[in-house]
Amino acid sequence: MDIEKYTVSGHEIALSPNPQVWPPYSATEMLTFLVEAGYLKDLEPLKVLDMGTGSGIVGILCALLGAKELTLTDYSHAAVAQALENAKLNGVEVKGIQSDRFAGLGPMEDGGKDRGENGGETPDKDNPKYDLIISNPPVQPWLHTDRAHLEERPNVADWNEAGEDGRLVLDALIEESQGYLANNGVLITSCSTRHGHAKTLALLNRHWQDNWEVIYASEHAIDEAYHGDYMSAWRGMQAMDNDLRVYQLDARQRRFAREIAPDGGEFILATLKVDGKEIPVRFTRTGQGWRVTDIHGDTIKEIGPDHPDVPGPALTGHWYYTYYLIRAQKRREQDALGELPIPAHVYYGIHTERGRRNFDVAKETIGDWPNYLRCLAMLKKAAALANAEIGAIEPPIAHAICTAADEVIAGRIAPRHFPVCVLQGGGGVSTHMNINEVLANRANEILTGRKGYDRVHPNDHVNQNQSTNDVVIAGFRLAMHLELMGLMDALRTLEDVLEKKTEEYKDVVKLSRTCLQDAVPITLGQEFSAYLAPIRRSIRLLDKYAIGCLELPLGATAVGTGLGVSAGYIARLYPNLVDVTGLGVLKSSNLFDSLQNGDLFIQISSTLKSIATSLSKMATDLRILSSGDAELRLPAVQAGSSFMPGKVNPVIPELMNQIAYLVCGNDVTVTMAVEGGELNLNVWYSVIAKSLVESCRLLANAAPLFARRCVAGIEVDEAICREQAENTLSVSSVISNLFGYEKGVEVSGLARERKLSIGRAAVELGLLSQAEVDDLFDPMTLTDAERSAEAIGRFVARRGAIEDSNQ
Numbered sequence: 001m002d003i004e005k006y007t008v009s010g011h012e013i014a015l016s017p018n019p020q021v022w023p024p025y026s027a028t029e030m031l032t033f034l035v036e037a038g039y040l041k042d043l044e045p046l047k048v049l050d051m052g053t054g055s056g057i058v059g060i061l062c063a064l065l066g067a068k069e070l071t072l073t074d075y076s077h078a079a080v081a082q083a084l085e086n087a088k089l090n091g092v093e094v095k096g097i098q099s100d101r102f103a104g105l106g107p108m109e110d111g112g113k114d115r116g117e118n119g120g121e122t123p124d125k126d127n128p129k130y131d132l133i134i135s136n137p138p139v140q141p142w143l144h145t146d147r148a149h150l151e152e153r154p155n156v157a158d159w160n161e162a163g164e165d166g167r168l169v170l171d172a173l174i175e176e177s178q179g180y181l182a183n184n185g186v187l188i189t190s191c192s193t194r195h196g197h198a199k200t201l202a203l204l205n206r207h208w209q210d211n212w213e214v215i216y217a218s219e220h221a222i223d224e225a226y227h228g229d230y231m232s233a234w235r236g237m238q239a240m241d242n243d244l245r246v247y248q249l250d251a252r253q254r255r256f257a258r259e260i261a262p263d264g265g266e267f268i269l270a271t272l273k274v275d276g277k278e279i280p281v282r283f284t285r286t287g288q289g290w291r292v293t294d295i296h297g298d299t300i301k302e303i304g305p306d307h308p309d310v311p312g313p314a315l316t317g318h319w320y321y322t323y324y325l326i327r328a329q330k331r332r333e334q335d336a337l338g339e340l341p342i343p344a345h346v347y348y349g350i351h352t353e354r355g356r357r358n359f360d361v362a363k364e365t366i367g368d369w370p371n372y373l374r375c376l377a378m379l380k381k382a383a384a385l386a387n388a389e390i391g392a393i394e395p396p397i398a399h400a401i402c403t404a405a406d407e408v409i410a411g412r413i414a415p416r417h418f419p420v421c422v423l424q425g426g427g428g429v430s431t432h433m434n435i436n437e438v439l440a441n442r443a444n445e446i447l448t449g450r451k452g453y454d455r456v457h458p459n460d461h462v463n464q465n466q467s468t469n470d471v472v473i474a475g476f477r478l479a480m481h482l483e484l485m486g487l488m489d490a491l492r493t494l495e496d497v498l499e500k501k502t503e504e505y506k507d508v509v510k511l512s513r514t515c516l517q518d519a520v521p522i523t524l525g526q527e528f529s530a531y532l533a534p535i536r537r538s539i540r541l542l543d544k545y546a547i548g549c550l551e552l553p554l555g556a557t558a559v560g561t562g563l564g565v566s567a568g569y570i571a572r573l574y575p576n577l578v579d580v581t582g583l584g585v586l587k588s589s590n591l592f593d594s595l596q597n598g599d600l601f602i603q604i605s606s607t608l609k610s611i612a613t614s615l616s617k618m619a620t621d622l623r624i625l626s627s628g629d630a631e632l633r634l635p636a637v638q639a640g641s642s643f644m645p646g647k648v649n650p651v652i653p654e655l656m657n658q659i660a661y662l663v664c665g666n667d668v669t670v671t672m673a674v675e676g677g678e679l680n681l682n683v684w685y686s687v688i689a690k691s692l693v694e695s696c697r698l699l700a701n702a703a704p705l706f707a708r709r710c711v712a713g714i715e716v717d718e719a720i721c722r723e724q725a726e727n728t729l730s731v732s733s734v735i736s737n738l739f740g741y742e743k744g745v746e747v748s749g750l751a752r753e754r755k756l757s758i759g760r761a762a763v764e765l766g767l768l769s770q771a772e773v774d775d776l777f778d779p780m781t782l783t784d785a786e787r788s789a790e791a792i793g794r795f796v797a798r799r800g801a802i803e804d805s806n807q
Contacts, residue, residue, distance in 0.1 A: 355429075
C-alpha cells in the first residue's frame, strides 16, 4: 500500500492516497497555521467535528493533539472510508459518518432554529454538541457533477463541487453550526474569495455578529492546470453579482488580505520571521506606515509604508484568490431573567452585559478607572488566597484567579472588558459582577483553554465569602488612596514652582490691591507665598485622608454583621491584602459605620474643593495682573483670537477657573449622595466615586500643567511694579500714624489733586524732609512691618531730639 507522509508543525501524518478523495493541499496550510498560532491547543477535553473531512488529515491531527472525541463527516462514502482507514493508519480512534453537511448528525428538523436575541439561532437541545467544528470546505461550483444523480459523483472533481455557486458547505457551516456547538464552542473554517467574498462577510455578520474574526489570510495564484476548468464560472459569477472571487493585481498593489477585515479596517494578515521562527502577524495601517502585531495584539514593530516586510507586491498579469481562515465562537449565558448572547472575545458575562445595556447613559466606564480596577483585582486576589488557605476553594482555582487578577493589576486585560457605565443603580452590583465575571472567565481559560464557568464560577469561587456591599466600598477606598497619592504628587510639582517663585520675587516690590483698588506696597514674593500656603495645607490634609482610606469594611458582607463569612477567612484576608497591596490596610473598627456613612468622602471632597478654589483664585489674580499695564506677563501658549491678530489670552488660568467650577459642582453631588444614604447601606457610591475620581483627576492633571505652562514662565515688569508701589496714595496711612488722621487726609488730598506721591506731597506741605521721605516711604521698607517700625522709630527719635534742642 502506497503511503504519503505529511508533516504539520512536527506532527507526521501518514495518508493512503485515493484518486476518489481530494488531496490535503490547502488543509496542510490551514493546519500549520492553526497549530503554530495556538488555535489547536488544549484539545484534550473537547469533542471535535471535522466536516468535509476528505482524507481525514484535519481530524487526525486534532486526534493526535488529544481531542477527547472525534467525528469525521463527508458527503462522499469514499472519503469517509478513506478517512477511517487513514485514522487507523495513524493509530487514532474516530467516528466516521456519511453526511450531507449536518443532515446525518442529528435531529435538527426544519433546521432546528429559533430566532434568538441576536438574530442568530438557538439550537434544538437534542442536537449533538461539539466543542470545536473544523472544516476545509469545498469551493468549486457544479461543473462536472451530473445534477440528476448528485449522489453518484463518479470522479474526484465532483467531490469538491458544492452547489451552483460553490457555497453549499460553507453556508451550512456559517448558518447552522451554532445549533451543533456547545456553549463557548468554536467554529474554524477556511474560506476563499472564490466562494464570493461579500456574501461570506454578510452571512458571518448576520449569524455571528461580533463573535467572528479573520485569523489568517494568504494570497494564492490561480493554477490554470488545477483551477482552469472553474475560472470561467468564477469570473462569470463575479460579473453577474459583482462579488469578488478572483482578481488581478499590478506591481503597485499589495495583497487583497487587507480588505477582509470584519470592521472594514485596513490590515494585512500574513506571517513574519521573528527570532528565527515564522509566526502569524497582522500589519495594521497607521498614519506613518504599518504597525506589526502578533496574534495577541502586542506590537512587534512599527515600519514605514514601503518597508520590505510589508507583504507583496504581486506579479503582474496573474490571477489570484485569497484563502483565509475564520474563527467564530458561540457564546450565550443564562441567568434568572433568561438568556443573552455575549461577545466571544470578551471576558465579561451576562450580569455585565445586562448592566452595560441598562446603564448606557455615559461614555465613561469602569474600564476608564485603572486604579479602581487594580484595587478590585487586588481585593479579589487576597480573597482567593485566603479562601484557599481555609479550604473554601481548591488551590488550582485560587491560583488561576490570582493569575487573572495579576493580569488586571498589570493592565494586561483591556478596558473593553469592563464596559459598565460608572453611573449605575444597584449599589455597585454591576461593577462587582463585572470584575467577578472577568476573573472567572480568564481563570477558566487559564485552566481549560476556554472561557466559561465550568471550573471557575464568578459567584462560587471569585466572590467566595464576599458581598458587593463590602467589596465595592473597600475597592473604592483603596482606589481613593491611590488617587489622593497621585494628586499629592501633582500638587508637589506646583508647590515646588511656587516655592521657587516666592524666593525669586522676594525683593520685587509691587502694589497690593484690596476691593480691586490700589492698596499698600507688597513684594511679589509675599503674594506667591500666599498662593503656596493653601497648597501645602491641602497636601497635609490629603495625606491624612489617604491614610483614612486604608481602613476597609471587608468582611462586613451585606450590612456589617459578617453574615455568611467562613471561619478563619477574615484572619487570613487582611494579612494577604497587606502583602498584595503593599499598603498598611486594616479592618474598619466599625463595619456598620463603614457601610452607612460617607463623612470621610465629604471631607475629601471639601479638601478637593478647597484646592480647586485656591488654584482658581490664583488663576484669577494672574489674569488680572497680566491685563492692562501688565505687571506680569504670562507665557503665550496659543493664539487668542480668530478676529484680532496678535491677541494672546490667558487660556491656562481660564482653564483652572473652569476646573474649579466642575470640582465645586462635584462637591455638591458628593454632599447630597452622602446625606442620601438610607438606613443600613449607602447605595450612592457610584455617583460619589464618579464625582471624587473626576475631581481628583482634573486637579492631578491641571496642577502640573498650571505649574509648567503658566506659573513657571511668568515674567515681571519690575519697573512698572515699583512705579505703582511708589506712587500709591494708600501709604498716607504712614502720615496718619505720624501726624494724625486729619493730616493724612490733607496730604492725600494734595497728592491726588496735583498727582504727586504721598512723600512728595508731605515735603510740599513741610511735614517731612526728602531724606525722611526716602527713609519712611521706601517701597521695600513698607512691605516689612519690622523695618517700617524701625524707620518710624528713627523719625520719632530725630524729631524728639530736634524739639529738645530747640527748648
